[in-house]
Amino acid sequence: MTLPANPFYASPEQRVALARQRFFEDGVRPSGMVSEAVLQSWSRCLRSHPDPAKPAAFEPVTASRVHGVLRANRQLLEAAAEELERLRVTLAGTSGTAMLTDPQGVVIGSTFTQARSHEQLMPISTRIGVNLAEEAVGTTAPGITARTGQASVVLGAEHFFGNVQVMHCAAAPIRDVRGRLAGVLDLSSEGLPFGFDAASVVAHYAAEIENRLLCAQSTEHLVARMQISPALLDTPMAALAGITGDGCIDWLNGAAARLLGVGATADRADKPSVEAHFGLPLAALASLSSATEPQPLRLPNGLTLWIRLEWRARDGQQRLQAAHPTPVPAPSTEPAPQPVTLRETERQTVVRVLGECGGNVSQAARTLGVSRGLIYRHLKASED
Structure with a gap:
């Protein structure tokens, strides 16, 4: 086949043929004619295989x-x-x-x-x-x-x-x-x-x-599944983040890193904190795991995402609260349990309302008519 001397080729096949001629025969790097990844691979391969005309052997390892x-x-x-x-x-x-x-x-x-x-x-x-x-x-x-x-x-x-x-x-x-x-x-x-x-x-x-x-490799993690639409949470487009018990983001998939604006976390000694990137302390974020439906959450970067959370155990299994209403118990002859304290009732109310407000502390405080500091104190007590 006669190849043109200029880069105006009749077909992709002709372009690649000319690139091979320039690279392997003329020793000229045909930049722009094939991808940079292919050119770099050709260069690496020439160091161990000087004759590309020889056939490759597809052999199994031992x-x-x-x-x-x-x-x-x-x-x-x-x-x-x-x-x-x-x-x-x-x-x-x-x-x-x-x-x-x-x-x-x-x-x-x-x-x-x-x-x-x-x-x-x-x-x-x-x-x-x-x-x-x-x-x-x-x-x-x-x-x-x-x-x-x-x-x-x-x-x-x-x-x-x-x-x-x-x-x-x-x-x-x-x-x-x-x-x-x-x-x-x-x-x-x-x-x-x-x-x-x-x-x-x-x-x-x-x-x-x-x-x-x-998810299979996550042990004792709170796994956050996020996206801009709840319909995407169970698709390959889902953004995933693994959160440790001390409130640090341990790992992110590519989609999560892009949505949160965070670089690679795996090799960093200073793991990014949950509160810095999710806008909530760990206890408040964890409270959303009791929700049966995805919840909206506005991030500190201004983006509102839909989020669903699940605890992962060491055996790789999912730990979730039941997705159906709790059945009404049958009448019992056992003595009635002792009433919980006023403080515990207050704490449960704060956690419930916070979950209903999608983890938004300010909104929960307005709903309850209390200060944000009171809500944070209850959340800190929950962590302790």
């Missing part, structure tokens, strides 16, 4: 490493099980297959079932234990994402090795409660370009897997 990888990533696999099954249904009418890898790029899960007539790489590249890291198979979307922790798309001839250029792939990262890369979700198609936005699809499912993993 049997002992496969066992170790599956054991080490059991929690990720459990979090991904339902979403992989949904992906299998979602992709059933397409040429796409989903793969889940560990942080190093080793395949630990796949939706692949049976090869189509034109597929040769898919049956071998989707096997459990196959290493999709750059060092093994060159430039691919799962390889780039495992290396950089960033979402990536690699199409056709953007792949490093010649025999892999029939592939089209899009990958998204999955992170754990410490903000570390926990795994990579990839969509791949052999021989046929995606007929849909694969990057959006894989990002959607990766976010849901990440949210499930974050």
Whole structure:
């Protein structure tokens, strides 16, 4: 194929072909012709694979490493099980297959079932234990994402090795409660370009897997689920925050970090406080966990979100109050319980009204006709 000497190409395929020629043959960096992520991957791959014309071999790691990888990533696999099954249904009418890898790029899960007539790489590249890291198979979307922790798309001839250029792939990262890369979700198609936005699809499912993993890894946390609309709270767009018993924000998913205007919390020694970013002390925020419906909450940054809270125990289970009215007890012959003190009655009233006011201390104070200081004193007493 005759390639033009200028950047005005007839097709994306021609553009990538020219980029390869300039990079691999002329030694010129074709900036703007392919993504920066692909260019950097090509550069890394050349250091260990000087001849991109050689075919890549999709080989599994050793049997002992496969066992170790599956054991080490059991929690990720459990979090991904339902979403992989949904992906299998979602992709059933397409040429796409989903793969889940560990942080190093080793395949630990796949939706692949049976090869189509034109597929040769898919049956071998989707096997459990196959290493999709750059060092093994060159430039691919799962390889780039495992290396950089960033979402990536690699199409056709953007792949490093010649025999892999029939592939089209899009990958998204999955992170754990410490903000570390926990795994990579990839969509791949052999021989046929995606007929849909694969990057959006894989990002959607990766976010849901990440949210499930974050909740599973939370122990003795108050987990806040937030969004600008209550309809989004049970979707992959939900913003999640893990709050410790001393009132610090221990972890955030990406959506929560953006809504709260907070950077990464996992590696920070000074964890941001609940009151600074939610506008409520921990006890007031925790009181909202008794609500059966999402509650509106105005943040200190001025944004009003809908929020639902749940306590997570060490076994990863959800601890919630019943979502249905408390049944009326049957008549009992047992002696009636002693009445609670006036102070306790007052405290219960403050907590109840505060919950009804969505955690807004000022509104609760106006409703009760008391000072905000009185409400804060009751909340502090609850914490003590």
